[in-house]
Amino acid sequence: MLGKISFLSLLLGIECYTIAEETLLHQNLLNGYNKRIRPGADRTKPVNLDASFTLTAIKEFSESEGKIAVVGAFRFNWEDERLIWDPATYGGDLHNTIMYFQDIWVPQFVNMNPYNELKRVGLDEMYCTLTETGQVTFIPPDLYESTCDADVTYYPFDKQKCSLLYYIPGYYISDMNITAASSTLDMDLYEKNGLWQVLETSFSVKTSAKNFQLIDLTISMTRRTTYYVAGLLLPIVLMNFIQLFVFLLPVESGERVGFSITVLLAVAVFLTIIQEKLPEASEPNVSVLTYKLLVDMIIGCGMILAVVIGMRFYHRSDDIRVPWILRGFTRCFYGCCTPINSKQSVNPDEVVDIKSEKPSRGSDGVSITWNDVGKAFDRVCLPLFFLSLVMNNIVYFIIIFV
Known part of the structure; x- marks a missing residue:
């Protein structure tokens, strides 16, 4: 060849x-x-x-x-x-x-x-x-x-x-x-x-x-965002709203404070992970997500404070009189929906002295206990913190996409 x-x-x-x-x-x-x-x-x-x-x-x-x-x-x-x-x-x-x-x-x-x-x-x-x-x-x-x-x-x-x-x-x-x-x-x-x-x-x-x-x-x-939406943003949003269930958790369980702190620590872990991925410099700008997580932590701390205050209401002795302002608060946010101890009758043998009348009993003869105050407080905190979390997330996504 x-x-x-x-x-x-x-x-x-x-x-x-x-x-x-x-x-x-x-x-x-x-x-x-x-x-x-x-x-x-x-x-x-x-x-x-x-x-x-x-x-x-x-x-x-x-x-x-x-x-x-x-x-x-x-x-x-x-x-x-x-x-x-x-x-x-x-x-x-x-x-x-x-x-x-x-x-x-x-x-x-x-x-x-x-x-x-x-x-x-x-x-x-x-x-x-x-x-x-x-x-x-x-x-x-x-x-x-x-x-x-x-x-x-x-x-x-x-x-x-x-x-x-x-x-x-x-x-x-x-x-x-x-x-x-x-x-x-x-x-x-x-x-x-x-x-x-x-x-x-x-x-x-x-x-x-x-x-x-x-x-x-x-x-x-x-950046391709599929991973971050599924592995970062959705867990953060879900954890935010899981915190709200603390106000639905029965007081008798004794787990309210522990539940709130656990979820708050999870948010703190996500904040730490994000800070490790981002530069330490403050220019040109710090990530908006960092501010969002910071507000989430502030709201979480507020929930813990609200839980502690609510627990004090629940565990306060009924021998302590309920102040008139808390009676009005309870009637407004709890009594208006369901009568407070409406079936409770006044003991006819009870002698009430006008000068020594307990503030926990209203003019209609319906008594208000500290347990009722705690339930009214939970009813206020649940929508209040829910709206706070919703507004925080809405503001974040408006800044990102608008």
């Missing part, structure tokens, strides 16, 4: 270069080549550099650390007249070749806002593609990390916008003219992130006040 192909190649006059010819090409191109000097025969004109970026994945975005890490690859194109050759000299069909990037001049881009140490774009073992016309293509894939201050005001319904800035130290606009090959990032190879959804991207070249150019990669994204 190889003999037939060789025979046909000779018969048809097909030319093909050999490894010796490509080796000779590399030797000739690098002979006297100084990789520390930028291309350009006319030193008064800048090197025209086309740049673009292909985004393949968002590896990490940390709100607490203010860090974004993306996986992708830059694509740089420029012309170096020192790397032009005649294919006829090297087998006739040597139109392209690959050369080690450390052997020729390449733009040394560095990150303007790095998260860790400053490093150049491109790994140590990388190659460039060259054409016979001197066109050089350099595609360095890497993990690119940068700082990005998160705005967690509407967490977990927040949107983030991060920029990665790159420039070439030592080169000004008179030496290097960078143009964007595309106004957006190439998303053809992008793999969807389970936590973040990319809304839009932009790729632009800016000129700073110091007369050098910056490459700006901007990614706008929004």
